[in-house]
Structure formats: C-alpha cells, structure tokens
Amino acid sequence: MKVFVTGSGGLVGGCLARRFGRGHEVLAPRRAELDVTDEGAVRRFVKETRPQLFVNCAVLGVDECERDPAAARAVNTDATRTLAAAAAEVGAGFLHFSTNYVFDGEGRAPYAEQDEPRPVNVYGLTKLEGERAAFESNPRTFVVRTSWVFGAGKESFLSTAHRELAAGRRVRAIKDTWASVTFVGDLVSRVEEILGKGLHGLYHVVNEGVCTYEEFAREAARLAGLDDEEAARLIETVTESQVRRPARRPRYSPLRSAATAELQLPPLRHWREALAEFSRQ
Numbered sequence: 001m002k003v004f005v006t007g008s009g010g011l012v013g014g015c016l017a018r019r020f021g022r023g024h025e026v027l028a029p030r031r032a033e034l035d036v037t038d039e040g041a042v043r044r045f046v047k048e049t050r051p052q053l054f055v056n057c058a059v060l061g062v063d064e065c066e067r068d069p070a071a072a073r074a075v076n077t078d079a080t081r082t083l084a085a086a087a088a089e090v091g092a093g094f095l096h097f098s099t100n101y102v103f104d105g106e107g108r109a110p111y112a113e114q115d116e117p118r119p120v121n122v123y124g125l126t127k128l129e130g131e132r133a134a135f136e137s138n139p140r141t142f143v144v145r146t147s148w149v150f151g152a153g154k155e156s157f158l159s160t161a162h163r164e165l166a167a168g169r170r171v172r173a174i175k176d177t178w179a180s181v182t183f184v185g186d187l188v189s190r191v192e193e194i195l196g197k198g199l200h201g202l203y204h205v206v207n208e209g210v211c212t213y214e215e216f217a218r219e220a221a222r223l224a225g226l227d228d229e230e231a232a233r234l235i236e237t238v239t240e241s242q243v244r245r246p247a248r249r250p251r252y253s254p255l256r257s258a259a260t261a262e263l264q265l266p267p268l269r270h271w272r273e274a275l276a277e278f279s280r281q
C-alpha cells in the first residue's frame with residue numbers, strides 16, 4: 001500500500017512513518033517540500049502520487065496556536081479539510097490525529113468519544129474543527145484523539161524528563177493539571193489495530209492511568225534510580241498559573257475509550273509500564 005504521511009518530522013508522524021515503512025511504501029515529504037496549507041501543492045502532490053492511505057500528523061502546537069490563530073486554523077482545520085478531500089478524490093482512507101484538548105477539563109471523570117467537546121484554547125478549537133472537516137470531507141475517516149504523547153523524537157518535557165533527571169539536571173513540573181499520557185510506540189500499535197478492523201470513526205487512544213507532570217517526573221526519577229531526596233531536589237514543582245503559558249490548558253482531561261472496547265481491543269498498558277520501557281531504550 002502507498003501511504004502518505006504528513007508531519008513525519010514530528011513525534012507521532014515520525015514513529016508512524018517508520019512503522020508503516022516496514023511493510024508499505026511511505027511518502028513522507030517534510031514541510032519544506034510540501035506545505036500542507038498550500039492547497040494547490042497538496043492537490044498536485046496527490047495527483048502525481050495517488051496514495052492509498054493518508055495519515056495527517058501535521059499540526060501547529062498549543063501555544064503557537066494561541067499566538068497566531070490564523071496559522072492555527074490554516075494548519076489544524078483548513079489543511080485537514082484539504083487533505084481529507086484530496087484523499088476522498090483518489091478513493092483513499094484518511095487517518096487524522098486529534099487531542100484531549102477538545103475538552104474543557106472541568107469535569108472529574110475521563111472523557112469518552114461521545115462526550116461533548118468544549119475547547120478552552122485556539123489549539124483545541126481548531127483541532128475540533130479539523131476533526132469535523134475530516135469527517136465531512138471523507139467518509140473513510142479515522143480520527144484518533146490522543147493525549148500527552150512521549151517517545152523518541154521530540155524535545156518535550158514528557159520525552160526528556162527521564163534523560164534530564166538521570167543526568168542530574170533540574171526539571172520544572174506542573175502539579176495541578178491532569179491528563180492521560182501515551183507512549184508513541186503504543187499509540188502507533190493501537191492505530192494499526194484500529195485500521196485493521198476497518199471501521200471508520202472516532203477513537204480515543206491513551207495508556208491507562210492518569211497523572212500530572214509532577215507525578216510523571218517523579219516516576220521518571222524513580223526509574224532513573226534517584227532516591228526521594230534527590231528527586232525532590234531536582235524536580236521543581238509549580239502550578240499552571242505560575243508557568244504563565246500563552247494558552248490555557250484544560251485542568252482535568254484524561255481520556256477513556258468506549259469505541260476501542262466495542263472493537264474488542266483491550267486497554268493499553270499503564271503509562272508507568274510504558275515509561276519504564278521508554279527509559280530503558
């Protein structure tokens with residue numbers, strides 16, 4: 001199968017492109033070769049290459065979206081629509097990624113697929129509109145919402161906390177925002193299973209368990225062999241309001257999945273187990 005992956009320079013797209021590369025022909029142009037907001041260029045690329053599956057991992061990050069809402073809409077919503085429609089025109093399926101940040105995080109229980117989204121920031125809003133545009137433009141759409149992804153290929157807090165702590169460097173960890181965390185390898189394996197079932201729709205894919213960045217950092221410290229005293233010295237605990245990020249984050253936005261249970265897929269392993277594997281790699 002010929003698979004077209006956008007955002008392959010990123011965490012999820014990179015992992016997916018490598019995994020699909022084992023059994024498929026993967027077309028993974030980087031942004032410099034194909035800007036997904038350039039509709040004409042996307043259409044020419046699709047006409048020339050005629051992929052059978054489109055995988056959209058191109059995205060504008062949470063704080064960038066808040067700073068530049070027009071760019072957020074162009075990448076997260078309009079380009080998603082363009083790609084989904086281009087896929088439909090060549091009879092291809094469309095796999096798109098979305099986020100727990102479509103929810104407001106004001107509840108106290110994890111969100112399932114049928115729960116009503118209510119974004120609190122530009123990223124969440126443009127991602128939600130992207131989901132809707134994808135479903136409207138291509139009936140063969142899978143949307144996978146995931147949350148706080150970690151793995152090799154991104155210099156984010158979750159992906160580097162273990163490395164930093166093991167090297168004796170300090171990290172700042174937020175203690176009052178809760179979500180599910182997801183190991184990118186587990187995400188991609190589950191996505192392959194969902195695609196294999198062939199049932200288009202909306203799916204939540206996260207590891208089991210809920211945490212704050214502080215709890216994540218403490219576990220990373222434990223896995224790095226630090227004792228409680230060393231961990232307390234290296235992990236600076238802060239509140240969301242203290243870090244003053246441009247975009248507001250939902251306070252409590254873990255995900256659960258009713259849709260994957262319907263496909264008879266068991267929950268993914270606990271994030272602590274996944275982090276242990278990642279930290280060994």
Ligand SMILES: NC(=O)c1ccc[n+]([C@@H]2O[C@H](COP(=O)([O-])OP(=O)(O)OC[C@H]3O[C@@H](n4cnc5c(N)ncnc54)[C@H](OP(=O)(O)O)[C@@H]3O)[C@@H](O)[C@H]2O)c1
Nearest residue numbers: 007009010011012031035036058059097099146147148149
């Ligand atoms: N990471 C998470 O914690 C997380 C959580 C929930 C949901 N998700 C979802 O998972 C998906 C992938 O996220 P990620 O974390 O893997 O993203 P990422 O690491 O930030 O990578 C984003 C990619 O998008 C590409 N891109 C941005 N604008 C583009 C444009 N105009 N044209 C072409 N490519 C463009 C970037 O290319 P360059 O590198 O060339 O700039 C980069 O490769 C997204 O849909 C995101 O919403 C991620």
